[in-house]
Amino acid sequence: MKPFSMEPVLRYRKQLEDEARQKLFISRKKETEISRQVEDAKQVVTDLHANLEGEKREGTTVDRLLLYENRILLEQENLLELQEKLVRQQKEVARRRRRLLHAGQEKKGLEKLKEKQNLAYKQFRERQEAAMLDEIAVLRHGRR
Numbered sequence: 001m002k003p004f005s006m007e008p009v010l011r012y013r014k015q016l017e018d019e020a021r022q023k024l025f026i027s028r029k030k031e032t033e034i035s036r037q038v039e040d041a042k043q044v045v046t047d048l049h050a051n052l053e054g055e056k057r058e059g060t061t062v063d064r065l066l067l068y069e070n071r072i073l074l075e076q077e078n079l080l081e082l083q084e085k086l087v088r089q090q091k092e093v094a095r096r097r098r099r100l101l102h103a104g105q106e107k108k109g110l111e112k113l114k115e116k117q118n119l120a121y122k123q124f125r126e127r128q129e130a131a132m133l134d135e136i137a138v139l140r141h142g143r144r
Contacts, residue, residue, distance in 0.1 A: 004114040013107040020100040041079040
């Protein structure tokens with residue numbers, strides 16, 4: 001019996017888990033940023049609609065109304081693109097979360113194996129020591 005000999009593998013698994021955690025953090029940060037951009041784009045569209053309605057009430061030129069409508073269409077397209085980007089990023093975050101979970105499970109499995117092997121080694125050493133003490137006791141008893 002010998003103590004746990006897969007320490008380099010365990011360190012590598014810990015490193016993989018740390019990397020997965022960092023990538024998840026970066027992905028979540030990016031998701032938050034995109035979410036903020038979506039909210040900003042929604043606010044722009046809402047403001048443009050309000051301004052358009054104000055222009056209609058006050059009476060303005062057709063050209064100005066067309067400019068507002070064109071700008072609203074562009075901003076709505078931008079909003080849709082950002083929402084699609086957010087959905088993709090949310091899927092990326094979910095994928096990174098699964099990878100972190102998997103890396104954690106693999107590391108935990110090795111840690112349990114290490115604990116079992118170290119416990120078995122400790123028990124082996126204790127049995128050896130007990131056998132040696134028994135041998136010493138028998139030898140001393142035989143001298144009398």
